[in-house]
Amino acid sequence: MSIDHTYHLVICGSVVPDPLQSLEPVVTQGKPGLKNELMLPMVLDPFVNHSLNEAAKLREATKDTQVHLVAVGPKAKLQQLMMVLAQKTAFNLVAVDAPAGGFIDSHTVAAALAEAIKAIPGLDLQKTLVFGGWSSASRASGTTLQLVGEKLGITEQFFGVDRLTPAADGGFTVLERVEAGQHLETQVAGAPAVIGWATGELPELPNNPKIGMMNMAKIMPAIGKAKAVDLASAGFSVVDTALPAEKRQTRVVKDMPAAAVAAEIKEWIASGKAG
Amino acid sequence: MESILVIIDAEEDKPLSGQALETLGAAAALSAIVKKEISVGLVGSGDLSKVATALAGAAAKAFTFSDAALKDPGYARDAFAAAKLVKASGAAWVLAPASSRWSRALPGAAERCGGKVDTHITSFEEKGGKAAAGRWYYRQRIFGKILREQGPWFMTIETGSFPKAAVGVGAAPAVTPVAEALPASRSKVLGLRSLSGGKQTIKPDAELLLVAGAGWTKTQKDGVKHAKEAEGLILAFLEKYGASLGSSKAATDLAAEGGEALTFMTQLHQVGQTGASPRHAKGLATCCFGEEPHVVGWRFINERRAIDLNANCGWAQGKADVLYVADVFEVFKELAK
Ligand SMILES: Cc1cc2nc3c(=O)[nH]c(=O)nc-3n(C[C@H](O)[C@H](O)[C@H](O)COP(=O)(O)OP(=O)(O)OC[C@H]3O[C@@H](n4cnc5c(N)ncnc54)[C@H](O)[C@@H]3O)c2cc1C
Numbered sequence: 001m002s003i004d005h006t007y008h009l010v011i012c013g014s015v016v017p018d019p020l021q022s023l024e025p026v027v028t029q030g031k032p033g034l035k036n037e038l039m040l041p042m043v044l045d046p047f048v049n050h051s052l053n054e055a056a057k058l059r060e061a062t063k064d065t066q067v068h069l070v071a072v073g074p075k076a077k078l079q080q081l082m083m084v085l086a087q088k089t090a091f092n093l094v095a096v097d098a099p100a101g102g103f104i105d106s107h108t109v110a111a112a113l114a115e116a117i118k119a120i121p122g123l124d125l126q127k128t129l130v131f132g133g134w135s136s137a138s139r140a141s142g143t144t145l146q147l148v149g150e151k152l153g154i155t156e157q158f159f160g161v162d163r164l165t166p167a168a169d170g171g172f173t174v175l176e177r178v179e180a181g182q183h184l185e186t187q188v189a190g191a192p193a194v195i196g197w198a199t200g201e202l203p204e205l206p207n208n209p210k211i212g213m214m215n216m217a218k219i220m221p222a223i224g225k226a227k228a229v230d231l232a233s234a235g236f237s238v239v240d241t242a243l244p245a246e247k248r249q250t251r252v253v254k255d256m257p258a259a260a261v262a263a264e265i266k267e268w269i270a271s272g273k274a275g
Numbered sequence: 276m277e278s279i280l281v282i283i284d285a286e287e288d289k290p291l292s293g294q295a296l297e298t299l300g301a302a303a304a305l306s307a308i309v310k311k312e313i314s315v316g317l318v319g320s321g322d323l324s325k326v327a328t329a330l331a332g333a334a335a336k337a338f339t340f341s342d343a344a345l346k347d348p349g350y351a352r353d354a355f356a357a358a359k360l361v362k363a364s365g366a367a368w369v370l371a372p373a374s375s376r377w378s379r380a381l382p383g384a385a386e387r388c389g390g391k392v393d394t395h396i397t398s399f400e401e402k403g404g405k406a407a408a409g410r411w412y413y414r415q416r417i418f419g420k421i422l423r424e425q426g427p428w429f430m431t432i433e434t435g436s437f438p439k440a441a442v443g444v445g446a447a448p449a450v451t452p453v454a455e456a457l458p459a460s461r462s463k464v465l466g467l468r469s470l471s472g473g474k475q476t477i478k479p480d481a482e483l484l485l486v487a488g489a490g491w492t493k494t495q496k497d498g499v500k501h502a503k504e505a506e507g508l509i510l511a512f513l514e515k516y517g518a519s520l521g522s523s524k525a526a527t528d529l530a531a532e533g534g535e536a537l538t539f540m541t542q543l544h545q546v547g548q549t550g551a552s553p554r555h556a557k558g559l560a561t562c563c564f565g566e567e568p569h570v571v572g573w574r575f576i577n578e579r580r581a582i583d584l585n586a587n588c589g590w591a592q593g594k595a596d597v598l599y600v601a602d603v604f605e606v607f608k609e610l611a612k
């Protein structure tokens with residue numbers, strides 16, 4: 001399907017620690033962070049990754065749609081990330097050099113993102129769809145995109161999105177996750193809008209070295225130009241960061257006949273129930 | 276006057292959700308620290324003054340924003356209405372349930388009121404005479420407490436974190452309707468959809484969560500796969516024990532790829548790092564190794580048991596209370612009796 005319509009796609013997203021890493025909170029110079037934070041392997045925030053897949057699909061389905069990735073994160077980590085990401089799909093990178101982490105206020109991150117978006121040459125906000133993950137794997141607050149949208153004057157916003165279906169006139173429908181495994185379907189007249197993606201429906205984009213080479217020629221200068229921004233937030237602090245103490249004493253039951261296991265489980269399910 | 280405003284979606288003649296009452300409970304906990312009065316802000320359709328009256332004892336004042344277009348959730352309309360209620364009430368703290376509706380719209384309302392927002396709050400405590408709000412970071416791996424000096428401070432309250440407020444005793448709150456027209460909208464709600472083909476297997480209110488992992492559709496000891504039988508056993512279990520269904524990422528991915536898989540699994544079932552962190556009193560993991568990216572989604576499951584063939588799986592490492600090293604097919608046939 002091809003649609004004769006152009007969107008300006010802006011993806012907001014940055015790095016998070018690889019989910020397979022163990023994390024330990026530390027306080028350095030009065031600020032909360034993670035032990036060996038700069039040494040931890042980082043990946044693109046998983047829900048942002050989904051939004052990148054969806055952006056690539058939407059670009060293919062439409063005409064002249066361009067994709068901009070706006071990333072606020074430590075320059076060195078962004079550079080490492082780009083080695084992988086550049087091979088996925090064509091995009092322009094706008095990098096902002098700043099810390100990335102769960103204990104940073106989403107208000108300052110949103111302000112940095114909004115400033116960077118406004119400065120993208122040729123971007124028409126009236127045609128813009130701001131993409132991103134509906135919540136990060138670090139702060140997991142699900143607030144940054146709303147704040148970015150409001151700062152850009154975009155009031156149509158959708159979160160936990162698993163599907164966006166464009167129509168010929170530039171309008172589209174979205175499916176947002178709601179309670180009890182259901183989705184809410186909404187029809188939108190068109191851009192501008194903010195779309196916070198959940199998992200979406202697309203497989204991981206394959207690596208394409210040709211796109212990688214093309215991208216990297218633009219990405220390296222973009223990283224070189226990355227402006228350093230201070231994300232400190234007045235009057236905001238996260239304190240007493242700690243790992244949960246909980247570790248269970250697991251009772252491992254072996255060689256019990258299936259009927260006896262089932263009887264124990266039935267008893268457990270029934271226990272503590274009212275009536 | 277500075278107060279605590281609790282924003283709730285409401286409909287005439289409909290009882291408030293448990294989540295709404297818990298948020299009022301959270302307001303009571305916050306009020307005990309900051310010593311301020313509690314008001315409610317009702318957003319919805321129909322005559323909301325009746326709903327306000329039913330909140331006697333839990334709030335001193337009520338502000339209502341009623342419009343037929345607010346029956347369904349929608350960011351633009353909800354953020355607008357919530358911001359108007361906050362301005363009318365002059366609140367310094369604004370709480371709302373961490374439901375899909377308010378998780379979306381409350382941050383927008385905060386920005387419109389020049390406020391600050393934090394989400395998924397699970398506790399309040401006093402720190403140096405101020406209220407600190409507790410929440411999880413890094414997908415339930417690290418706990419921390421937030422202090423903010425600038426307000427109004429908007430927060431969504433995580434379910435299952437605070438006791439429900441008692442309502443219907445004492446004086447009814449004084450009701451102030453906020454009469455404003457909603458702005459012209461560029462979006463229209465079409466309705467609810469179910470991508471899993473109709474069968475409702477996710478039940479947030481269930482006492483028990485059953486997690487089905489990828490092992491259910493792997494080659495079994497007789498050398499073949501038994502996906503159809505697995506589906507039958509799982510659905511029978513859900514029915515018989517009123518359980519909600521969750522899955523591991525591996526099981527969800529298999530379903531998305533087609534082939535030998537549990538066909539009713541969707542991404543919404545996935546529990547863990549990139550999935551949900553559901554809240555249930557009990558959880559039973561089956562055919563799921565219990566790797567860390569999966570188990571972080573179990574933070575809010577109190578009692579945990581697992582069935583797996585592998586005595587050295589993740590659940591054995593202090594992640595479950597009991598691990599049954601057993602063949603799930605045999606156990607589930609017994610459980611179906
Ligand atoms: C970035 C990232 C994010 C991730 N996010 C998530 C997430 O959100 N959620 C998640 O679940 N995973 C997540 N993972 C994946 C996770 O690391 C595991 O790969 C996944 O949880 C494995 O699923 P599983 O345990 O069902 O499958 P497997 O590891 O294949 O385990 C199957 C189990 O079934 C058992 N089994 C087989 N037959 C039987 C039988 N007859 N009776 C009893 N037991 C049997 C086996 O012993 C085995 O333990 C993530 C990984 C990464 C890298």
